[in-house]
Amino acid sequence: MEEQIKLSLPHLAGNENKYVKDAIDSTWITPLGPYVNRFEALLDDYLGVKNVVALSAGTAAIHLALDLLGVGKGDEVICQSMTFSASANPIVYLGATPVFVDSEPDTWNIDPQLLRHAIEQRIKATSRKPKAIVAVYLYGMPAKIDEIMKIAAEFDIPVVEDAAEAIGSEYNGHKCGTIGRFGILSFNGNKMITTSGGGALICPDEESARRALFLATQARENRPYYYHETIGYNYRLSNVSAAIGCAQMEELDWRVNRRRAIHGIYADMLRGNANVMVHSNPGSEFNSNYWLSTILLSDSSPVTADQLRQTLASHNVETRLLWRPMHMQPIYSDAPAYLNGVSERLFDHGLCLPSSTTLSDEQIRHVAELINKYTTV
Numbered sequence: 255m256e257e258q259i260k261l262s263l264p265h266l267a268g269n270e271n272k273y274v275k276d277a278i279d280s281t282w283i284t285p286l287g288p289y290v291n292r293f294e295a296l297l298d299d300y301l302g303v304k305n306v307v308a309l310s311a312g313t314a315a316i317h318l319a320l321d322l323l324g325v326g327k328g329d330e331v332i333c334q335s336m337t338f339s340a341s342a343n344p345i346v347y348l349g350a351t352p353v354f355v356d357s358e359p360d361t362w363n364i365d366p367q368l369l370r371h372a373i374e375q376r377i378k379a380t381s382r383k384p385k386a387i388v389a390v391y392l393y394g395m396p397a398k399i400d401e402i403m404k405i406a407a408e409f410d411i412p413v414v415e416d417a418a419e420a421i422g423s424e425y426n427g428h429k430c431g432t433i434g435r436f437g438i439l440s441f442n443g444n445k446m447i448t449t450s451g452g453g454a455l456i457c458p459d460e461e462s463a464r465r466a467l468f469l470a471t472q473a474r475e476n477r478p479y480y481y482h483e484t485i486g487y488n489y490r491l492s493n494v495s496a497a498i499g500c501a502q503m504e505e506l507d508w509r510v511n512r513r514r515a516i517h518g519i520y521a522d523m524l525r526g527n528a529n530v531m532v533h534s535n536p537g538s539e540f541n542s543n544y545w546l547s548t549i550l551l552s553d554s555s556p557v558t559a560d561q562l563r564q565t566l567a568s569h570n571v572e573t574r575l576l577w578r579p580m581h582m583q584p585i586y587s588d589a590p591a592y593l594n595g596v597s598e599r600l601f602d603h604g605l606c607l608p609s610s611t612t613l614s615d616e617q618i619r620h621v622a623e624l625i626n627k628y629t630t631v
């Protein structure tokens with residue numbers, strides 16, 4: 255049987271075993287320890303910031319960011335509709351309501367003009383402005399974060415950058431995740447780098463990082479007995495997971511280059527195919543990490559995205575439909591949504607392609623050949 259070509263596998267090729275063994279040998283297997291500190295310092299260095307807090311998941315990081323921004327019962331938070339549910343769920347954890355905003359066709363991320371319209375409409379409807387904006391970098395592609403920040407500043411609304419998929423991506427030379435009030439990263443198994451499960455909160459200053467750490471460790475007050483004035487969470491990253499993360503950081507530059515090279519092969523091989531558009535940086539200010547290479551099929555394609563997914567699966571090639579937008583999810587059917595049809599079209603026509611750094615050029619070329627074969631008549 256042909257080897258399965260997978261979408262995005264964890265890649266463990268360096269010092270993971272050595273560091274994990276060291277963490278276990280040292281008995282630091284708790285959610286604190288030298289590898290957690292080192293992992294945070296490596297992330298600080300990589301991002302050119304000072305206040306990264308390592309956490310148990312990207313979802314936890316979004317939850318803490320919104321909590322630190324004072325989001326609570328009765329508030330509204332604007333969130334990109336075209337995303338994974340974890341971008342929006344923490345809004346609900348805090349008793350607030352998500353307000354979904356559609357995407358724009360070039361970045362696939364939140365449409366700045368629609369964002370402005372949504373803010374104005376929510377102020378009209380509720381006499382209050384939304385408490386925060388969650389902007390997402392889908393598949394690693396930067397959003398138009400400068401425009402988003404400008405609009406957010408006009409209304410004095412803080413922005414949380416959901417850079418779960420975008421470590422290594424840049425907008426105008428700035429690392430994604432370091433531009434908004436808070437940024438978040440994910441180190442889930444399928445991401446650019448992994449800690450098995452994990453995430454990070456990029457904080458704007460020492461004070462908010464200290465507060466994030468306090469909330470992430472059960473909000474225990476500094477007394478000789480357990481004493482709590484605030485509801486806390488158990489969100490710190492374990493030292494064993496951080497040991498994996500430290501090894502993965504040593505490979506990060508290579509990983510980003512490799513994902514970009516994989517995108518380059520797809521772009522080259524599918525360029526002549528009028529039925530397939532490879533999603534690519536829409537301008538020189540964008541520098542995607544291409545966590546996942548993605549395509550959009552034209553209306554005249556002889557197969558739908560889902561038919562192509564099934565055909566490729568029969569060739570042992572794993573692909574995935576794009577995120578189903580949040581406004582199309584039963585859990586969010588009642589949430590306010592400002593729509594322009596873009597995310598629904600993306601969902602209908604788009605596909606994520608195998609992008610694992612474990613794949614060879616030949617395997618990527620094989621996938622592109624299959625796509626060309628089944629999308630041209």
Ligand SMILES: Cc1ncc(COP(=O)(O)O)c(C=O)c1O
Pocket residue numbers: 310311312313314337338340341390416418419439440441442452453
């Ligand atoms: C866009 C987006 N936001 C948030 C998350 C949540 O991250 P985690 O799985 O680490 O909780 C993910 C990935 O899983 C994601 O893709």
